[in-house]
Amino acid sequence: MVGVEVAVEGLTKSFGSQKIWQDVSLTLPAGEVSALLGPSGTGKSVFLKSLIGLLRPEEGSIVIDGTDILQCSSRELYEIRKLFGVLFQDGALFGSMNLYDNVAFPLREHTKKSESEIRRIVMEKLELNGLVGAEGKLPGEISGGMRKRAGLARALVLDPQIILVDEPDSGLDPVRTTYLSQLLIDINAQIDATILIVTHNINLARTVPDNLGMLFRKQLVMFGPREVLLTSDEPVVHQFLNGSKIGPIGMSEEKDEVQMAQEQALVDAGHHHGGTDDVYGVVPQMQATPGLPVRQAVARRQARVREILHTLPVEAQQGILASMNDDAATQVIPVYDDGGFEQSSFERG
Numbered sequence: 047m048v049g050v051e052v053a054v055e056g057l058t059k060s061f062g063s064q065k066i067w068q069d070v071s072l073t074l075p076a077g078e079v080s081a082l083l084g085p086s087g088t089g090k091s092v093f094l095k096s097l098i099g100l101l102r103p104e105e106g107s108i109v110i111d112g113t114d115i116l117q118c119s120s121r122e123l124y125e126i127r128k129l130f131g132v133l134f135q136d137g138a139l140f141g142s143m144n145l146y147d148n149v150a151f152p153l154r155e156h157t158k159k160s161e162s163e164i165r166r167i168v169m170e171k172l173e174l175n176g177l178v179g180a181e182g183k184l185p186g187e188i189s190g191g192m193r194k195r196a197g198l199a200r201a202l203v204l205d206p207q208i209i210l211v212d213e214p215d216s217g218l219d220p221v222r223t224t225y226l227s228q229l230l231i232d233i234n235a236q237i238d239a240t241i242l243i244v245t246h247n248i249n250l251a252r253t254v255p256d257n258l259g260m261l262f263r264k265q266l267v268m269f270g271p272r273e274v275l276l277t278s279d280e281p282v283v284h285q286f287l288n289g290s291k292i293g294p295i296g297m298s299e300e301k302d303e304v305q306m307a308q309e310q311a312l313v314d315a316g317h318h319h320g321g322t323d324d325v326y327g328v329v330p331q332m333q334a335t336p337g338l339p340v341r342q343a344v345a346r347r348q349a350r351v352r353e354i355l356h357t358l359p360v361e362a363q364q365g366i367l368a369s370m371n372d373d374a375a376t377q378v379i380p381v382y383d384d385g386g387f388e389q390s391s392f393e394r395g
């Protein structure tokens with residue numbers, strides 16, 4: 047079963063007089079992995095909570111499986127929420143319950159399954175997340191990485207069609223972050239759920255999702271196939287992907303022109319910009335672990351992206367063509383440039 051699409055249109059959220067973001071429109075394609083980037087405080091977590099109806103934006107619509115969750119009854123919202131599995135930043139485990147009971151909790155709460163059936167499901171999810179042997183431990187007795195994996199195991203027990211993941215990298219070292227990323231890709235291959243990851247991890251953003259978006263200045267800067275953001279020359283995107291001080295993102299919020307000019311002058315005079323290296327372009331996407339089912343999202347996304355290819359910037363088109371992976375030795379796909387049309391032959395080795 048393919049995960050469900052989430053269609054967000056014209057979404058605006060404020061707390062009192064503080065506007066968090068406005069007019070956000072994006073569609074999470076069914077069964078694909080998407081990631082939402084943005085500097086701290088831009089409202090990524092607020093967006094995630096809005097998708098499951100924990101927070102209520104004052105304008106716009108969020109249509110899930112044909113239901114606008116901002117208009118529906120609380121009964122309908124309750125049903126829609128059953129489609130979701132959510133991994134909160136700290137795993138949100140109950141501190142007094144061991145991992146087994148934590149993972150079993152949604153099954154005991156929301157289903158009438160027998161304890162033996164629950165045991166089968168819980169052990170399956172614990173195994174999927176590399177936690178067999180740790181089921182008797184309390185959350186306080188295990189590492190942050192294990193807590194996240196336990197949170198993910200719990201998010202999976204009700205067979206979600208949409209999985210929301212809030213900063214999977216927070217508190218994890220780069221290697222554990224990569225393992226967790228691999229787990230998310232593998233889960234997508236196995237259950238074909240629609241996944242949204244909220245993160246500021248550059249490496250994860252470049253290698254994991256099919257689609258990428260970014261929040262900045264209370265707006266969705268862009269959202270689309272990963273190649274669009276990864277090849278973007280938008281200053282805020284470039285700065286963010288490089289972790290650089292040079293660009294519109296400042297210490298706590300956006301900078302003014304004067305500060306930007308001062309910082310650029312320092313770099314021109316030989317001072318380091320703070321990023322590690324100059325990152326630009328499309329890198330290979332993480333694949334499901336060999337032996338698992340083929341990730342259906344890849345072929346679906348290729349078909350979908352081909353349809354919209356001509357609407358994308360040329361650099362993104364080239365990145366998409368270069369990363370398309372199919373069996374044909376040669377394929378001919380049109381590349382559009384400035385509204386013009388040019389036939390390009392795409393060779394693969």
Ligand SMILES: Nc1ncnc2c1ncn2[C@@H]1O[C@H](COP(=O)(O)OP(=O)(O)OP(=O)(O)O)[C@@H](O)[C@H]1O
Nearest residue numbers: 061066084085086087088089090091092093213246
């Ligand atoms: N329930 C709430 N009531 C009032 N303000 C809130 C509430 N939840 C979040 N905010 C505010 O919304 C803004 C965005 O917060 P949010 O946690 O979504 O940012 P974020 O992009 O996820 O940041 P980070 O990357 O640091 O986690 C912050 O200014 C925060 O104080």
